[in-house]
Amino acid sequence: xxxxxxxxxxxxxxxxxxxxxxxxxxxxxxxxxxxxxxxxxxxxxxxxxxxxxxxxxxxxxxxxxxxxxxxxxxxxxxxxxxxxxxxxxxxxxxxxxxxxxxxxxxxxxxxxxxxxxxxxxxxxxxxxxxxxxxxxxxxxxxxxxxxxxxxxxxxxxxxxxxxxxxxxxxxxxxxxxxxxxxxxxxxxxxxxxxxxxxxxxxxxxxxxxxxxxxxxxxxxxxxxxxxxxxxxxxxxxxxxxxxxxxxxxxxxxxxxxxxxxxxxxxxxxxxxxxxxxxxxxxxxxxxxxxxxxxxxxxxxxxx
Numbered sequence: 001x002x003x004x005x006x007x008x009x010x011x012x013x014x015x016x017x018x019x020x021x022x023x024x025x026x027x028x029x030x031x032x033x034x035x036x037x038x039x040x041x042x043x044x045x046x047x048x049x050x051x052x053x054x055x056x057x058x059x060x061x062x063x064x065x066x067x068x069x070x071x072x073x074x075x076x077x078x079x080x081x082x083x084x085x086x087x088x089x090x091x092x093x094x095x096x097x098x099x100x101x102x103x104x105x106x107x108x109x110x111x112x113x114x115x116x117x118x119x120x121x122x123x124x125x126x127x128x129x130x131x132x133x134x135x136x137x138x139x140x141x142x143x144x145x146x147x148x149x150x151x152x153x154x155x156x157x158x159x160x161x162x163x164x165x166x167x168x169x170x171x172x173x174x175x176x177x178x179x180x181x182x183x184x185x186x187x188x189x190x191x192x193x194x195x196x197x198x199x200x201x202x203x204x205x206x207x208x209x210x211x212x213x214x215x216x217x218x219x220x221x222x223x224x225x226x227x228x229x230x231x232x233x234x235x236x237x238x239x240x241x242x243x244x245x246x247x248x249x250x251x252x253x254x255x256x257x258x259x260x261x262x263x264x265x266x267x268x269x270x271x272x273x274x275x276x277x278x279x280x281x282x283x284x285x286x287x288x289x290x291x292x293x294x295x296x297x298x299x300x301x302x303x
Contacts, residue, residue: 008036008039010039011053043089044091048068050065051064051105052106055228057172059085060084061083063107064083065078077101077102077104078103078104080098080107081095081096098135103119104117106118106166110171110174112143112174113142113143114174115148116133116134116177118132131159131164132168132177133154134152135150135152136149157205158177163181164180165180172226178197180195180196192220193221193222194216195221195224196208215233217237219238219240220240221235221237232254233251235251
């Protein structure tokens with residue numbers, strides 16, 4: 001974050017509130033000398049369904065998805081929004097002009113201002129299927145000024161026919177895209193996502209690959225997020241077969257990037273439990289990649 005303090009932004013929802021409708025609010029907890037501070041709902045949130053918080057690489061903006069009124073009129077779809085860090089506080093929310101009359105979710109931005117997000121693909125490309133879109137910054141203001149060109153869907157190599165592709169997370173340098181993919185036509189696995197990775201070189205996306213089996217399991221893995229240094233992948237794991245199951249926040253070490261060290265297991269103070277989440281475990285447990293190993297978190301099962 002721009003303040004220089006490690007800050008964790010996430011959305012939280014209790015089981016009781018979820019039964020009554022959308023209720024997700026971004027929260028933030030900062031790392032203090034004695035551990036993590038108590039998460040608080042920022043001033044711009046708490047009144048409307050707000051999800052998918054993403055902090056820009058420079059820490060200046062927090063992007064998120066929301067169903068909130070626009071110019072006083074209620075909205076029935078999810079739009080993309082952001083707030084700007086001004087001193088020690090967040091400014092008022094602004095709706096991103098790339099938002100549409102469809103659901104737009106999970107914004108992610110690289111250092112050059114390219115905006116990636118999820119949106120249903122239009123006809124004739126599989127109406128209703130989710131795909132990943134990108135909008136290039138334009139104008140003098142670029143992304144900093146909230147200016148992007150018309151968004152375009154990523155090529156079929158990423159938005160594969162017959163599959164849903166969503167939850168995009170772009171690396172700060174724009175070279176690596178993590179995302180969730182699932183096959184809605186497979187009744188046995190329709191609710192099970194897997195995390196994939198695609199590499200961009202020479203302006204073209206290479207073929208995506210599924211992450212190793214200690215990241216992708218028979219459970220449902222989704223919502224990949226990168227640490228600011230790009231060395232840790234966070235994601236959610238949930239058992240769709242268990243109606244009472246809650247998503248668990250997981251972490252796996254990325255060991256193939258420049259500057260990513262080989263690290264021993266690391267625990268943080270995120271292992272607390274919230275009264276509304278008595279069954280939810282939130283923990284950071286970075287794996288211990290073996291020297292010379294390839295892939296993600298080869299040192300063991302992320303937890």
